[in-house]
Amino acid sequence: MVSAAASAVMTEGKAVADSRPILVGLLGRGIQQSRTPAMHEAEGRANGIAYIYRLLDADRMGVMPPRLSEVVDFAEYFGFDGFNVTFPYKQEIIPLLDELSDAAQAIGSVNTVVLRGGRRVGHNTDMWGFKESFRLGMTLAPRNRVLMLGAGGAGSAVGHALLESGIGRLMIGDIDTARATALADRLSSRFGADKVEAVTDIVEASQAADGIVNASPVGMDKLPGMPIDSALLRRGCWVADIIYFPLETQLLAEARRRGCRTLSGEGMAIFQAVRAFELFTGTAPDADRMKAVFSAFGGAPPE
Known part of the structure; x- marks a missing residue:
């Protein structure tokens, strides 16, 4: 299925190459192992689009990396059509x-x-990405009370x-209690x-939860560890992690070991x-094809 914006570049039902390359990227820190560029570029080729996806990794921008505002200016100056944003800039980017x-x-x-017509327009595809992943991967999972970290x-x-x-009820825990309260x-x-509700007693909340979701960066390659004591993971409680690198986080490995x-x-990363x-190109991609590219990386840590 192709969106209305893409219909102008269709000939006899087949997509033809755009008149110019699409240049986009991923802005974040410690993102060198990302699978996102491969997914995007492969899907561009499949749709006949000259598509270039580059990493804008602040950890590779010198001892004193430029300010976020300077990186965004850089992207505009060099003709980027847009970029994805990951940890730790998803909220910091908004004032820009x-x-x-x-x-x-x-x-x-x-x-x-x-980036289009001299304007910077921010979107959130994470919500739909997790929602689709949860719908497909947690069918019939109990969901009366869920603890989100x-x-x-x-x-x-x-x-x-x-x-x-x-x-039914979402319990939110964060090391910054004020931030948890604000989100609640x-x-x-x-x-x-x-x-x-915002919760401070993670032990009590985990005992009441049907499921636990890690939405914190703890468990990433650059922030190893677990966001919750492994002793709190009990059989019958499902566990989800949004981290994509590594795909097998310590949290998930321990949860599976305990029968969760x-x-x-993976699903959130793909969706x-x-x-x-589609936002970058106006063309609706093939989700199954993007999943195949993601999975082709085998044991390599994804973004």
Whole structure:
């Protein structure tokens, strides 16, 4: 299926190459092992689009990396059509943008920026990405009470997705209690006060939870470890992680060892990329094809 914006570059039902390359990237820190460029570039080729995807890794920009505003200026100056945004910039990027989509505005987090007509427009495809992954990977999973760890930009998107997926009550825990409370208040205003609470007693919350979701960066290659004591993982409680590198986080490995049903960050990584690709190109991609490219990396850590 191809969106209306892409129909202008169709000839006899087959996509033809765009008149110029599409140049996009991923902005973040420690992202050299990302699978996102391969997914995007392969899908561009499949649709006849000259598509270039580059990493804008602040960890590779010298001892004193440029300010975020300077990197965004750089992307505009060198003709980028847009870029994805990952840890730790999903909220920091917002003041630098001209406009936010309805989803990005509601969530308060941006993971995709489209540069077009001299304007910077922020979108959030993380929410839909996690929602689709959860729908497909956690069918019939109990969802009366869910504990979410992490209340940052990713946590905001995942919190919205969980509540839209029918979670009865979402408990939010974060090392920054003020941030957890702020996110709980924001979600309560949209979904109802009876649906959300900020929690400080993670032990008590985990015992009451049907499922636990890690929406924090703890477990990434550059932030190894677990966001919760392994002793709190019990059989019958499902566990999801949004981290994609490594795909097999310590949390998921330990949860499986203890008999928990698990959901990795693979689905969210793929589905957020599906929506981002369409925003960049105007062409609706093939999600199964992008998943095949993601999976082709075998044991290599993904983004």
